[in-house]
Amino acid sequence: MTAVPAVPDPPTREAAERAGHLRRARADDLVAYATGSVGMGVWVTVPGLLLLYFLTHTLGVSPFLAGLTLLVPKIVDAVVHPLLGTLSDRQARRAGHRRGMLRWGLLLPLSLAALFTVPAGLTGPGAALWVGGWFIAGNLLFACFQVPYLTTPSDLRIGYHERTRVFMFRMLFLTLGLLASGVAAPALVASGGRGDYSRMAVLLAMGMAVSGVIGLAGVRRLTGRCGFRPPGGHAHSVLGDLRLAGRDRDFRSLGLSYLFTGTTTHLFLAALPFYTRYVFGDSGLTTVFMGGFLAPAVIAGPGWLWLSRRTGKQRGLLLAQGVFIAGSLALLLGGTAGVAFTVVVVVALGTAFAGLQLLAFSMVPDAVAAAETRGTARAGAYTGVWTATEATGTALGPYVYSAALAVGGFVATTEGHTVAQPDSALTALLLGFTVLPAALMAVAVAFQRRCGLDEAAQR
Numbered sequence: 001m002t003a004v005p006a007v008p009d010p011p012t013r014e015a016a017e018r019a020g021h022l023r024r025a026r027a028d029d030l031v032a033y034a035t036g037s038v039g040m041g042v043w044v045t046v047p048g049l050l051l052l053y054f055l056t057h058t059l060g061v062s063p064f065l066a067g068l069t070l071l072v073p074k075i076v077d078a079v080v081h082p083l084l085g086t087l088s089d090r091q092a093r094r095a096g097h098r099r100g101m102l103r104w105g106l107l108l109p110l111s112l113a114a115l116f117t118v119p120a121g122l123t124g125p126g127a128a129l130w131v132g133g134w135f136i137a138g139n140l141l142f143a144c145f146q147v148p149y150l151t152t153p154s155d156l157r158i159g160y161h162e163r164t165r166v167f168m169f170r171m172l173f174l175t176l177g178l179l180a181s182g183v184a185a186p187a188l189v190a191s192g193g194r195g196d197y198s199r200m201a202v203l204l205a206m207g208m209a210v211s212g213v214i215g216l217a218g219v220r221r222l223t224g225r226c227g228f229r230p231p232g233g234h235a236h237s238v239l240g241d242l243r244l245a246g247r248d249r250d251f252r253s254l255g256l257s258y259l260f261t262g263t264t265t266h267l268f269l270a271a272l273p274f275y276t277r278y279v280f281g282d283s284g285l286t287t288v289f290m291g292g293f294l295a296p297a298v299i300a301g302p303g304w305l306w307l308s309r310r311t312g313k314q315r316g317l318l319l320a321q322g323v324f325i326a327g328s329l330a331l332l333l334g335g336t337a338g339v340a341f342t343v344v345v346v347v348a349l350g351t352a353f354a355g356l357q358l359l360a361f362s363m364v365p366d367a368v369a370a371a372e373t374r375g376t377a378r379a380g381a382y383t384g385v386w387t388a389t390e391a392t393g394t395a396l397g398p399y400v401y402s403a404a405l406a407v408g409g410f411v412a413t414t415e416g417h418t419v420a421q422p423d424s425a426l427t428a429l430l431l432g433f434t435v436l437p438a439a440l441m442a443v444a445v446a447f448q449r450r451c452g453l454d455e456a457a458q459r
Helices: 011-018 027-057 063-095 099-115 124-155 160-188 194-226 238-247 249-278 285-311 313-337 339-373 379-408 423-431 435-448 453-458
Strands: none
Touching: 027 063, 027 099, 027 124, 027 160, 027 194, 027 249, 027 379, 063 099, 063 124, 063 379, 099 124, 099 194, 124 160, 124 194, 124 339, 124 379, 160 194, 160 285, 160 339, 238 249, 238 379, 249 285, 249 313, 249 339, 249 379, 249 423, 249 435, 285 313, 285 339, 313 339, 313 435, 313 453, 339 379, 339 453, 379 423, 379 435
């Protein structure tokens, strides 16, 4: 059988590396940089995993209103991200770095603590307004950190595979944040009381603060070691940057694919507590399944990196998407096949999740590098559009699932009360966790197949 050829760096970049123009990041600098992703993982996981359940089971917010409470802040977030990307490029041209905006993101832990510390007596619409307001504030602060932070690999003078290596470190530490918070948070709020949610948020916020400070230092060290490439050209408008990114066919295909990928994975997070409680009758399994989902992702990164070197990032990403489709459908059997079977499926989904994150994110700097050869590279603008796409996916996932619950007639409740759910609601929450994400990921595959970044890298 003919071996699959390895994917080389573009010849021009190989020559540049030999000439010393491209550099290799030191492992200790990458560790410091990637530590900033731990706090990012907490912010992505905890609201995504617990906020919908917190609203519908502790604060008495209806599924429809709860979905809007999660969606509207993310719409605001998605609009702001491209603006921050353009502003980040302007700061990079003026100051020679992007750290000014990133420092504002260090205030994010305050929003996490406030998000789950709802004043006593607030239920229903009032509680939804409190949560929604703090969610908007937190998302804006998260964007201030995320946009310049994720633009860093595009700013560095490094090559095609080295960008994947940078994101492998980032993915490892992001997954550690996802794992720690995804396992700890459900355990800390097992009783469902408001006080438990507040204490959980304060505890995790302290870890986020430490993570952010170390990540900021890592950005400074990486750019000092590998060099900083400020965006070329003069300042442009936000609309101009959006048009530029939108005209890039490969970046557009990658972004649309990740929109549906992000929607699928965040639907999984939001739906998991419902799946464990109503399919297995045991809310404690949320912690078990989250551990099974995220633990493999900690060690799967090097495997996906090896695969991308052998086959290219595009094929690896399509494989990860295919595994997620198969795994989502297999969860239909969870209630009858048992916990052990479900854990195996969830482990497979977690392994695929690692590839979805690592390979998709590492292709964004590839898109910037390809645009650079055309003289149109604006790293901050591309990253702003990308993070806006990610923010939209994180919003749509829980909202789509809450819409499925609403259609099924799911009944909300408050702390200390339980209600019997109609059969239609149980059917909706199961299909919304299995068939629906499989269909969304299939759309992601269709868009990803149109992306030609790997082919461009080999020309």
